[in-house]
Amino acid sequence: MDPLLSGNVDLMTVVVVLLKVLVAFAGLLVAVMGMVWFERKALADMENRFGPNRAGPFGILQTLADGMKLSFKEDLLPEKADRFVFRLAPLLAVIPAFLTFAIVPLAGNFSNGNDGVVEILGHKTFMQVADPQMGILWMLAMSSIAVYGIVLAGWSSGSKYPLLGSVRASAQMVSYEAALGLSIATVLLIGGMLSTNQIVAGQYGLRWNLWMTGIVPFFIFIIAGTAELNRPPFDLVEAEQELVGGFHTEYSSMRFAMFFLAEFMNAVTMSAIIVTLFLGGPSGPTFGITGWISDYVLPFIYFFLKVLLFLYMFAFFRGTLPRFRYDQLMDLGWKFLIPLALGWFLLLATVRVAADQGWNLPLTVVVCLAVLAAGAGLLRAAIRNSEHAEAMAAGSVAKDASEVDV
Amino acid sequence: MSNPLSDLLRSYLAVGLFASLGFILVGLLLFLSWLVRPSRPQAQKYISYESGVDPVGDMWSQSQVRYYIFALLFVMFDVEAVFIFPWATRVELYGVFGLVEMLVFIGILLLGLVYAWRKGVLRWA
Numbered sequence: 393m394d395p396l397l398s399g400n401v402d403l404m405t406v407v408v409v410l411l412k413v414l415v416a417f418a419g420l421l422v423a424v425m426g427m428v429w430f431e432r433k434a435l436a437d438m439e440n441r442f443g444p445n446r447a448g449p450f451g452i453l454q455t456l457a458d459g460m461k462l463s464f465k466e467d468l469l470p471e472k473a474d475r476f477v478f479r480l481a482p483l484l485a486v487i488p489a490f491l492t493f494a495i496v497p498l499a500g501n502f503s504n505g506n507d508g509v510v511e512i513l514g515h516k517t518f519m520q521v522a523d524p525q526m527g528i529l530w531m532l533a534m535s536s537i538a539v540y541g542i543v544l545a546g547w548s549s550g551s552k553y554p555l556l557g558s559v560r561a562s563a564q565m566v567s568y569e570a571a572l573g574l575s576i577a578t579v580l581l582i583g584g585m586l587s588t589n590q591i592v593a594g595q596y597g598l599r600w601n602l603w604m605t606g607i608v609p610f611f612i613f614i615i616a617g618t619a620e621l622n623r624p625p626f627d628l629v630e631a632e633q634e635l636v637g638g639f640h641t642e643y644s645s646m647r648f649a650m651f652f653l654a655e656f657m658n659a660v661t662m663s664a665i666i667v668t669l670f671l672g673g674p675s676g677p678t679f680g681i682t683g684w685i686s687d688y689v690l691p692f693i694y695f696f697l698k699v700l701l702f703l704y705m706f707a708f709f710r711g712t713l714p715r716f717r718y719d720q721l722m723d724l725g726w727k728f729l730i731p732l733a734l735g736w737f738l739l740l741a742t743v744r745v746a747a748d749q750g751w752n753l754p755l756t757v758v759v760c761l762a763v764l765a766a767g768a769g770l771l772r773a774a775i776r777n778s779e780h781a782e783a784m785a786a787g788s789v790a791k792d793a794s795e796v797d798v
Numbered sequence: 799m800s801n802p803l804s805d806l807l808r809s810y811l812a813v814g815l816f817a818s819l820g821f822i823l824v825g826l827l828l829f830l831s832w833l834v835r836p837s838r839p840q841a842q843k844y845i846s847y848e849s850g851v852d853p854v855g856d857m858w859s860q861s862q863v864r865y866y867i868f869a870l871l872f873v874m875f876d877v878e879a880v881f882i883f884p885w886a887t888r889v890e891l892y893g894v895f896g897l898v899e900m901l902v903f904i905g906i907l908l909l910g911l912v913y914a915w916r917k918g919v920l921r922w923a
Binding site: 642 | 864875
């Protein structure tokens with residue numbers, strides 16, 4: 393828990409908290425505006441065009457200009473819409489996107505096993521808005537609420553395309569949340585801590601969870617996280633070619649801008665969470681420097697660069713990968729990611745217990761892998777039989793149907 | 799402790815401030831937009847969008863039950879997370895007993911997934 397709040401809460405404490413909140417808040421907003429611009433520029437580079445280059449130097453104020461333009465647009469409320477839910481949905485999308493960012497450690501000296509405590513106005517504290525005891529579960533909780541934002545937006549519009557977008561969202565986001573949770577569980581196995589501050593502190597000196605968990609959970613998290621964000625190649629919720637605009641077809645003006653704010657804010661936050669969980673957050677070498685440079689400047693630069701890497705990755709996905717079909721999306725989630733995540737989780741847990749009990753580690757790993765392979769084989773065998781039978785049944789049904797048609 | 803706030807509540811003090819700042823920003827944006835945006839109502843503007851033609855039929859149309867079944871399956875895996883997370887943070891405490899217990903638990907869970915799979919629920923035909 394944050395040492396700032398372990399003593400008495402007096403006025404100065406509140407001031408320090410408020411200061412941190414304002415810094416994180418402003419940082420997040422600037423990051424979102426930067427992210428929109430960065431993604432458009434990166435996409436433009438990939439597609440051999442200029443991208444935004446009119447508003448401000450290199451078009452960097454483009455997002456601001458877009459936001460201002462949207463605020464001058466007429467706000468329409470479709471006659472078939474559920475008026476209350478229609479107004480509520482943008483808030484449900486954008487507020488959780490803010491709140492997830494609260495648990496991300498932004499700076500602080502984590503080198504050589506330091507716990508990232510910095511001093512602001514004479515108070516010891518962490519450079520993150522909050523460090524609740526349930527830590528990373530906060531992020532899962534918020535991403536669950538974000539599902540409501542999108543599902544209710546589509547449902548309340550009282551229109552067909554948004555409705556299709558929202559039923560897609562309901563199944564998609566929920567499916568990948570399971571895989572997301574399981575890959576977080578492997579990180580907890582290694583660190584034994586829920587608090588994001590302690591997760592970062594446990595990864596000092598390149599002992600990143602990226603390799604401590606064996607890379608697989610990292611990739612599961614990236615794939616599941618991209619699906620959770622509804623970003624390409626998993627953007628079926630707002631697939632323009634099929635659903636016009638998806639869940640936000642009926643939205644206009646500022647409410648429409650809310651959804652875009654939420655989407656890009658989620659992308660920034662998800663990158664920050666990936667960095668926190670797997671890449672050691674703001675930790676990095678401090679070259680023997682002490683004081684404010686090693687407390688704020690260097691860690692923040694490390695954090696920024698790591699986050700930028702994932703922001704570029706999201707832009708890269710959008711620029712290069714074609715959209716998944718819905719059945720492919722579900723197959724990837726349920727038939728590949730979830731069994732893989734479960735298997736990997738059990739493997740790591742067994743290795744962990746084996747190390748604790750002093751068993752022969754290489755032997756344990758070999759036995760585990762053999763058991764997992766056998767399990768996967770059994771699974772395949774069990775599935776193949778049923779799918780074969782079903783394909784036969786489906787074939788005969790189709791034949792019947794075609795006869796009826798004629 | 800003489801403090802009126804419990805530990806739990808105090809760690810959420812910052813979250814509360816952060817959330818209220820978020821609400822203020824969103825409210826401010828909506829308010830500013832409300833100040834400057836035009837309002838020229840016309841009956842046609844409020845018709846549901848259907849690619850330019852007049853909308854046909856009921857807007858809350860039926861959708862496939864499969865979406866719902868996936869949501870049900872998710873509940874299975876979400877409840878599982880409730881058991882997995884606390885155990886994952888304290889693996890050493892429960893040792894071999896906990897591991898075997900968890901293997902049995904996840905085994906039963908996987909059995910459920912295999913059952914759904916074999917029943918063809920996961921097939922998107």
